[in-house]
Amino acid sequence: MLPHREEWHNSGMPASFRLLGVPHVDDEGEERLLPVGKAACLLAFLAVRADWVRRDELALLFWPDSDEASARHALRQLLYRARAFPWAHELELRDGLLRWLVDTDVRRFRNLHAAGDWSAAVGAYGGTFLDGVDVADAPAFEAWRDTVRSDLHERYLEASLRAAAALELRRRYREAIETLRAAHERDPSAEDVVQALLRCLALAGERSAADLCFARFETALATHLDAGPSVATRTLIERIRRGDPIEARPHNLPSQTTSFVGRESELEALAERLRRPECRLVTLVGPGGIGKTRLALQSAADHIGAYRHGVYLVPLTTVVTHTGVAIAIAEALELTSPTRDEPWSVLAQRLRERELLIVLDGMEQVLEAGGRLAHLLTRAPLLTVLVTSREPLGLALEWVVPLAGLEVPTSDHDTADVSSLRLFEDAAQRVSPGFSLRSGDRRGAARVCRLVAGVPLAIELAASWTQLLSPSEIARATADDLDFLGATDTDRPERHHNLRTVFEASWARLDGSERAALVRTAVFAGDVDAAALHAVADAALPTVLGLAKRSLLLRSADGRFAMHALVRQYVRERLDGHDGLAETLRLRHLRFYADRVAQWSYGRDPSELLASLQRDLGEVDQAWRCALERAEWDALQTMLANLSLAHDLSARSDRYLQWLDDALVALDAGPRPHELHARILAQRAGCLHRLGRLDEADTDVNTSLALLQGDAAVVERCVALRVRGNVAYQRGDLATAEASFAAALASAQRVADNRLIAGCHNNLGLLAKAQGRLEAALEHLDLALALARRCDDAICSQVLNNLATVHTRRGDPRRAEALLLESIAIKHGIGDHRGLTSTYANLGNLRARAGDVTASEHYHRESMRVAALIDDRVAMARAHTNLGELAYRAGDLGRAIEHFTTCVDQKRANGEHGGAIEAYARLVSCSLATGETDAAHAWALDGWRYARRIGDATLVGPLRDACEPLVDAGALPIEACRDSDRGATEGDAQRTMTR
Helix, strand or coil: CCCCCCCCCCCCCCCCEEECCEEEEEECEEEECCCHHHHHHHHHHHHCCCCCCCCCHHHHHCCCCCCCHHHHHHHHHHHHHHHHHHCCCCCEEECCEEEECCCCHHHHHHHHHHHCCHHHHHHHCCCEEECCCCCCCHHHHHHHHHHHHHHHHHHHHHHHHHHHHHHHHHCCHHHHHHHHHHHHCCCCCCHHHHHHHHHHHHHHCCCHHHHHHHHHHHHHHHHHCCCCCHHHHHHHHHHHHHCCCCCCCCCCCCCCCCCCCCCCHHHHHHHHHHHHCCCCEEEEEEECCCHHHHHHHHHHHHHHCCCCCEEEEEECCCCHHHHHHHHHHHHHCCCCCCCCCCHHHHHHHHCCCEEEEEEEEEEEHHEEEEEEEEHHHCCCCCCCEEEEEEECCCCCCEEEEECCCCCCCCCCCCCCHHHHHHHHHHHHHEEEEECCCCCCCHHHHHHHHHHCCHHHHHHHHHHHHEEEEHHHHHHHHHHHHCCCCCCCCCCCCHHHHHCCHHHHHHHHHCCCCHHHHHHHCCCCCCCCCCCHHHHHHHHHHHHHHHHHHHCEEECCCCCCCCHHHHHHHHHHHHHHCCCCHEEEEHHEHHHHHHHHHCCCCCCCCCCHHHHHHHHHHHHHHHHHHHHHHHHCCCHHHHHHHHHHHHHHHHHHHHHHHHHHHHHHHHHHHHHHCCCHHHHHHHHHHHHHCCCHHHHHHHHHHHHHHCCEEEEEEECHHHHHHHHHHHHHCCCCCHHHHHHHHHHHHHHHHHHCHHHHHHHHHHHHHHHHHHHHCCCHHHHHHHHHHHHHHHCCCCHHHHHHHHHHHHHCCCCHHHHHHHHHHHHHHHHHHHHHHHCCCCCCCHHEHHHHHCCCCHHHHHHHHHHHHHHHHHCCHHHHHEEEEEHHHHHHCCHHHHHHHHHHHHHHHHHHHHCCCCHHHHHHHHHHHHHHHHHHHHHHHHHHHHHHHHHHHHHCCHHHHHHHHHHHHHHHCCCCCCCCCCCCCCCHHHEEEEEEEHC
């Protein structure tokens, strides 16, 4: 222990307890060394735990060999000495429990690490945890100290690597080098730090320094560990010595929290494949738990510098369709999500000139995407894809790399240092820091590795028991019935090819409550919080933590719990073996998540609402499908409205649409409540409207309204009428829109629902503005605003936006801008991304009228950015229209044509007929202005054909005006523009095309 430095004075509670490095206490701004003895160690333990601790746990920590009475007496004496420190008077004792809540640098460091503030975390790491603190007669305390020390050290190395990577991407190589050198000094054997340091030195032009760094690292490994650098490190230094370009490369690969053990030959095989230009699709094939993902990530990390536009991981664990694969790739690369219609074609266009390595992890569940992936590779010639799958994709261009277990000892007596034994030792040290095969049961560990055929998952699960059992005991527990999952090795004894007994051994060590909790936990689809575990599975937190400690549950950094897929498969067999239990749990799961969804509302913090949706999406999806399978219509009704709200805020109307489609299929299968069917159709129409699929939306909402005849379901009818009005308004059918909104208002007034009344007045105000009736628009919108300010921020922000457009028309831009800024503030607060697109657009138009083109373009591009994030096709088309108008007025006709061309395509796809014809008119005008008469002629003919197909002569005015110069010059015959018998007559067409 550290010596006394000075006497302590009565200073009260310390401002901070510093445990990283040589322990100190900050006492009213003055740093003082931590005193000598177990009393200070006790306080350090309590400070780090920051929670209630049982006295018997503390007694075992410091006096494990003493009898209970003696240990308790010694603890009382220790507490007396601890409380004598004047700065420890807040030490709490209650019912056999102790707690000391004090600020520590450990807590600050962990919080910064958890928040991903890597640079600040590196700065907060003051050194080795409890540096110089030893308690020779308390091995349990020292084991705890070593575990915490190792954990904090690994977090520091991760933070250093991530901070340096961020600096490298910004080309701040000197700062990255300083960060990495400090980490290298703290841990000279950390090879990933050395690799990063070599890269940054090379990028900074210090190749000789990199060579010297490698030489010292190689010497240190040989001297202290009797080992040498990895193939990846040697390859990197060889490239640096040759003078090969070493460039900073982007990537999204996660930082690894465990060591990468073995697989040297497989890494080399992958590297050899990836070096060959003809190998552009490489598939790692092997059974579950064999280590495909870890190997792929390591290989990808080794190749970050080899691909100019980066290396990206695309997890496919939740993807079930080929469309989902394309969307997952786009999201991983932070591209705008491709459309649902042709996602692969859009993706191919965006990747055509990008040199990338993409890792598709877990392809076995979406093998249907194989053909589209092959087509993508032919259209994106610089793209390379590394796939992990349980089976090959079966493609001609595929290069398969089969993956078996790690190398195992040839016999139980074989003492060779093979990779499976190294993994066993590494995994065991995570739960038993003092474990070592050099002094421990090497023969038992060898037996375990042979029994599980070198499968990494099985080795790690077995090694986790070393905190309770010896390797020989683990081997005996698994030797009687080995059942290898999917093994294909024919030269191994059959009993060596089974993972089941590893799980059985884990099961045999659980008590009754733990077994019951684990079985019930199998009802969940993914990771869940402690509240769900308690309510659905009757799993108390201490039991859950015990299961996590045994690696049967996985605990994430945010405190959620998940079950490994292989463990779940085993445990669900147990669950299905309990008569009626599975059904009871599924219904309990359904009701819990139905109630959770029912609590979602605009009144909650929108960011928390969106986070709840994202966290619980898998469970809500399971609950929704359970309700459909069991015709639990009440639960479905409970979830319906708020799921619409959450998906609208998250801008994932497409996902909600799929759920609604599934619900309609279930309703069609048997007797169905008409009101529920109508509500689902109305919700589906709203989704379709937001996605720009107006024709389908119109059909659904009319069917919904037909089902909602009579006095029942007035609120549902009001909602459906508003959807029909919005669809009609979007299509330019103002008469239908007005009738629908008026009928909706009457329904809302019948039930005195102020929120609905405000929404209807908002709709009518917007409609009146479109009709040029500005005073009527103000009247409706003022009424809507007065109601909305009292009941709904979402509607309030919409009304403010629409009021601004009316004041703009009335020539009051200052008032309009103030209203728009207030609307933006509210929409940001509630997370209304869809609403932001229209408000940004209106603000852009307002600034354009004021002559501020730069600000106008900024707001329109912001509108487009948000629209692209949420795949709002209507808003994207509107943004292209506005940007096209700006470019047209600025004389940048080429850019205007680009925007209007995109606008035509999008508005036609959306069913926005009037907007599409206006875009055609602009294309004609732009082409004429550039002197491209042939192009103008082509756009004119295309526009008129589209207008004839729509059959609405009232929409052709803008196109008629734009085409007049062509008609006057004889470049466009009137006969080419004659309408069919749908819509305008031949005389109408002639009048349209002449002055």
